[in-house]
Amino acid sequence: MVRSELANSGAAPKIPRPATLRESVFEAILELIINGSLSPGRHLAESDLAELLGVSRQPVREALQMLNGEGWVDLRPGHGAFVHAPTVQEADQLLAVRSLLETESARLAALNREADGVARLRELCARGLSALEADDIETSVAANSDLHALVTELSGNKVLAELASQVSRRVRWYHTPVARQRGRASWEEHELLIDAIEAGDETRAAQIMRDHTEHTRSSYLDQRTSQPDGADEPEAPATRRRRPRSLSPS
Amino acid sequence: MVRSELANSGAAPKIPRPATLRESVFEAILELIINGSLSPGRHLAESDLAELLGVSRQPVREALQMLNGEGWVDLRPGHGAFVHAPTVQEADQLLAVRSLLETESARLAALNREADGVARLRELCARGLSALEADDIETSVAANSDLHALVTELSGNKVLAELASQVSRRVRWYHTPVARQRGRASWEEHELLIDAIEAGDETRAAQIMRDHTEHTRSSYLDQRTSQPDGADEPEAPATRRRRPRSLSPS
DNA sequence: GAACTGTATACTGTAGGCAGTCGACGACAG
DNA sequence: CTGTCGTCGACTGCCTACAGTATACAGTTC
Numbered sequence: 001m002v003r004s005e006l007a008n009s010g011a012a013p014k015i016p017r018p019a020t021l022r023e024s025v026f027e028a029i030l031e032l033i034i035n036g037s038l039s040p041g042r043h044l045a046e047s048d049l050a051e052l053l054g055v056s057r058q059p060v061r062e063a064l065q066m067l068n069g070e071g072w073v074d075l076r077p078g079h080g081a082f083v084h085a086p087t088v089q090e091a092d093q094l095l096a097v098r099s100l101l102e103t104e105s106a107r108l109a110a111l112n113r114e115a116d117g118v119a120r121l122r123e124l125c126a127r128g129l130s131a132l133e134a135d136d137i138e139t140s141v142a143a144n145s146d147l148h149a150l151v152t153e154l155s156g157n158k159v160l161a162e163l164a165s166q167v168s169r170r171v172r173w174y175h176t177p178v179a180r181q182r183g184r185a186s187w188e189e190h191e192l193l194i195d196a197i198e199a200g201d202e203t204r205a206a207q208i209m210r211d212h213t214e215h216t217r218s219s220y221l222d223q224r225t226s227q228p229d230g231a232d233e234p235e236a237p238a239t240r241r242r243r244p245r246s247l248s249p250s
Numbered sequence: 251m252v253r254s255e256l257a258n259s260g261a262a263p264k265i266p267r268p269a270t271l272r273e274s275v276f277e278a279i280l281e282l283i284i285n286g287s288l289s290p291g292r293h294l295a296e297s298d299l300a301e302l303l304g305v306s307r308q309p310v311r312e313a314l315q316m317l318n319g320e321g322w323v324d325l326r327p328g329h330g331a332f333v334h335a336p337t338v339q340e341a342d343q344l345l346a347v348r349s350l351l352e353t354e355s356a357r358l359a360a361l362n363r364e365a366d367g368v369a370r371l372r373e374l375c376a377r378g379l380s381a382l383e384a385d386d387i388e389t390s391v392a393a394n395s396d397l398h399a400l401v402t403e404l405s406g407n408k409v410l411a412e413l414a415s416q417v418s419r420r421v422r423w424y425h426t427p428v429a430r431q432r433g434r435a436s437w438e439e440h441e442l443l444i445d446a447i448e449a450g451d452e453t454r455a456a457q458i459m460r461d462h463t464e465h466t467r468s469s470y471l472d473q474r475t476s477q478p479d480g481a482d483e484p485e486a487p488a489t490r491r492r493r494p495r496s497l498s499p500s
Numbered sequence: 501g502a503a504c505t506g507t508a509t510a511c512t513g514t515a516g517g518c519a520g521t522c523g524a525c526g527a528c529a530g
Numbered sequence: 531c532t533g534t535c536g537t538c539g540a541c542t543g544c545c546t547a548c549a550g551t552a553t554a555c556a557g558t559t560c
Contacts, residue, residue: 020327021543021544022544045510047511057512058543058546061512062543065312077512079511080511093407096410158343159417163413239552242553243511272513297542308513308516309513312513329522489522490541
């Protein structure tokens with residue numbers, strides 16, 4: 001009796017299942033990659049990471065495989081895992097594909113013209129703008145991301161949204177600095193986009209999104225070619241690095 | 251002296267590394283899924299697959315994770331792995347995204363206009379046509395696949411090609427029957443496409459590819475809606491199925 | 501000094517084991 | 531008969547161990 005009442009009441013949320021270790025390790029390693037602690041090309045020894053994170057090799061191995069699936073890490077059989085080292089060309093291609101996917105998403109979102117979704121877009125836009133004016137760059141960048149993700153969601157094509165999410169995640173560290181620079185211009189474009197979506201003008205929505213994302217792409221390229229720092233030079237294939245023999249376990 | 255000369259000669263190919271077990275297991279399970287031996291929604295117990303394939307659970311576990319990354323398998327922590335059960339809607343979305351990616355690939359291929367690539371396309375087209383005339387459906391279907399893959403390669407955008415490959419892999423079991431039905435019409439469209447690519451006519455190449463892949467999509471939908479077999483009804487979430495107690499180990 | 505060989509061991513891929521969770525099924529009460 | 535509870539064991543997540551491979555380094559030869 002008591003149990004059936006609880007099940008029906010909807011008042012008691014289910015106890016959330018604790019995150020598996022592999023998920024936690026995934027997030028931990030990803031954070032290390034994104035914040036630069038683990039630099040591109042670096043060899044990732046399972047046992048080192050396991051020791052660092054206080055787990056066994058197994059969840060590390062699984063996390064590395066997940067990271068590989070999302071393009072953050074390259075797995076080479078027999079050699080192990082290496083932080084993915086993107087080239088300028090690859091970044092360019094990723095940004096081009098992102099543009100393609102988000103342009104189509106915007107077009108479909110305008111076709112679908114979902115009133116609730118448009119309201120949510122406007123809310124995100126307002127949040128981004130006020131964060132910008134408060135000089136809160138971090139919130140502004142996050143709102144930017146969320147807005148783009150919502151557009152792909154409003155496309156109504158889940159496969160498209162998933163691919164866009166996958167690509168978006170990988171370009172994160174390319175387009176964030178650009179978004180910072182563009183500031184207000186970026187948000188004005190978002191507003192125009194939302195207008196077009198609301199109006200159901202698929203051609204216009206697509207055109208705005210194409211221009212918007214294409215601008216990010218060319219700005220990134222400008223940035224990279226004006227600051228040649230050799231970080232993207234073709235390097236010799238990284239190998240797994242055995243810890244030097246004389247290194248004492250510290 | 252001897253060693254440095256051997257490294258430079260390029261005459262001796264390197265011994266290819268044997269595939270890891272996880273890769274072999276991945277392919278084996280994928281084949282079982284594609285040929286229907288492992289039906290959508292089915293629970294995949296690591297230990298059963300390990301016994302079936304004669305390996306330990308570990309490479310099975312890793313293969314399942316790879317399969318999850320490509321959308322063939324759903325992993326639920328605590329419950330295990332289940333063959334992904336696509337809905338008609340999802341198939342539709344996949345085919346739509348495939349159309350988007352391949353249309354853009356064709357456009358870029360026409361922009362790039364690579365003579366060697368065009369020659370390879372024509373060769374594949376000839377192979378497909380002659381296989382069709384010899385009633386060799388299998389070779390015809392394979393050539394069809396290869397031709398599409400080559401177009402994405404000729405786009406020059408590796409990220410795009412990879413995503414297209416990922417999507418193409420997943421739609422394989424949707425569009426193959428359609429390709430069978432369309433036969434000659436399909437190959438005529440391929441010829442027109444190649445002409446457009448060779449001529450560097452990006453607009454025309456894109457249009458032909460869009461129509462071609464869109465045709466596959468609508469043919470698939472026609473087929474599914476004309477044969478409602480309930481296979482795509484929303485089902486209760488599959489759970490991990492403990493082997494019944496009375497089942498004797500056979 | 502450069503090139504090569506041999507050795508030691510760090511590291512990867514895989515196998516096997518353990519503890520906790522989940523689901524089938526039997527027992528029992530109403 | 532239906533519903534509930536408890537038991538059992540299949541199964542998952544993670545740990546540990548082993549075998550083979552890759553790399554660092556020392557020693558030797560030219």
